[in-house]
Amino acid sequence: MTKRTIFVANAVLNGNEKKYVNDCLDSGWISSHGKYVEEFEKKFAVFCDTKCAVSCCNGTVALHLSLLGQDVGPGDEIIMPTLTYIATANAVRYCGAKPVFIDSDAETWNINPDLIEEKISKRTKGIIVVHLYGHPVDMDPVLKIARDNNLFVIEDAAEAHGALYKNKVVGSLGDAGSFSFYGNKIITTGEGGMVTTNNQLLAEKIRTLKGQGVDPNKRYWHSVVGYNYRMTNIEAAIGLAQLENIGWHLQKRREIAGLYNKYLACLQEYIHLPVEKKWAHHAFWMYSVLLKDNVRLSRDEFITELQDSGIETRPVFYPMHVLPPYFEKNAHYPVAEKIAARGINLPTHATLTKEDIQFISETIEKICNT
């Protein structure tokens, strides 16, 4: 007998994805030119309320292009949270620059703006904020620090399509926004990414860089070292169909978060539930909980118990400063370390049923009480 597994994420392709992909196949427009690339970029810019959106082949590359767009290079320091997915730090390293880490805010798990200024040096060039797991960063203090110190701000919104900060869409608040459309993200193209910005010159520069640095007015004339970081028309076709339904995808996630909040409310002596600040509209890429000290099991034991009941979950990311490429001896980021040691992402996707959430919550209750 095979036991059913409830997966932590699941791509839901229930709109025009197949129709648009078949159109690419039938027409032969399967590479990185084609109407879907243009259409997806145009509609994504509208969705993010930005003047421009430039597609690319994944979210890591979207970050790399955003940094190249600001001329980040060797010797520069870029401030970013230690608690994030490794792509944020890697993109900085690809430019030859140094990531400088900041501890998290205990409630939102995002970069703590109060700790930024003490890490600014003569070499600091910009700040990357990460809207972690879908909760927006408290942007006003970050933007003020950036203005006062002449720094750029890039928003890593890979996990937060459609999240709002004070009613403004993430990706429209800094100098550039960076998105991922990997298979487990809020909307997907399989692999894919996007840079959003209100700065038309910056968008053109990024467009040139992602297309081998070719001069838009002179074929085979390359004035800079560029990259082949393009998105295909097939990926964009999937993305456009996903974007047409993004309201539904986001609504489903909110419903699921609401159900978890309801069924887990009685367990608050054991677990912290995710916070949604007054100024925030959470996109709930992941519904993430934190085990309190009176849960006797380790986080990894807790995950194993859930797995034994057919529930797939994920640990929160390791903070960057403990990973080999970015290891900092004797460094302490106590809030991020605590979240990383005790945090769990619960299944969060549009095909979960009320019964699934009930079952997951009851299983968590049983584990807490043993």
Ligand SMILES: *Cc1c(COP(=O)(O)O)cnc(C)c1O
């Ligand atoms: C997924 C993710 C990325 C990278 O996106 P890819 O499309 O996988 O390259 C970058 N930053 C964060 C925070 C992410 O979650």
